[in-house]
Amino acid sequence: MFLSLVIAIWAALDETATIAALILATLAMPFIAKSLTSRISISDSELRIDKAHIERKYLGKVTVLDSEAMRLLRTRDADPAAYLAIKFWAVKGVKVEITDPRDPTPYWLITSKRGEDLAASLINN
Structure with a gap:
């Protein structure tokens, strides 16, 4: 370009x-x-992606997505209420379910080259 x-x-x-x-x-x-890059940070109390953040106590199931699962969640199986922290060129990522009853967002869809590491960080802390 x-x-x-x-x-x-x-x-x-x-x-x-x-x-x-x-x-x-x-x-x-x-x-x-x-x-064009997203800044993902995980602390003891919250998950932050650029300006968006959520307390970790509201994070539910974390699923690592391969390219096919990510493609489906971006398109056919997408929930319009989901928070999308995606870059169109990234093919893998993580789906993080949100358990806050006051939040209408069902999940966060996050693209990452190191989805397994991101999921492990969210699960272990």
């Missing part, structure tokens, strides 16, 4: 614009990469 943008600018404009676009795109890459 990065290179194709620079080539498109080079084809449409002159070399100065291409060099400027290349420099700006290079400087913007760390910020773009940071905005």
Whole structure:
């Protein structure tokens, strides 16, 4: 994507614009990469994903999902009330059921490259 943008600018404009676009795109890459990642943190009292958080006492069953199960939960079997902390390019993840009777959210669906580690951290603490 990065290179194709620079080539498109080079084809449409002159070399100065291409060099400027290349420099700006290079400087913007760390910020773009940071905005595309989710920060998952687990403490003794809560699970936090970016700005969303829930107390651990309300976490129910934790299920590690392979690519097929994740695909189904994202599409056909999705619950519209679920909280989705997903990235479209990640194929595996974890489903965490929510047991808070006041919360209409049935589960959190979280994509993670290390779903087994995430599930183990949620279960063990």
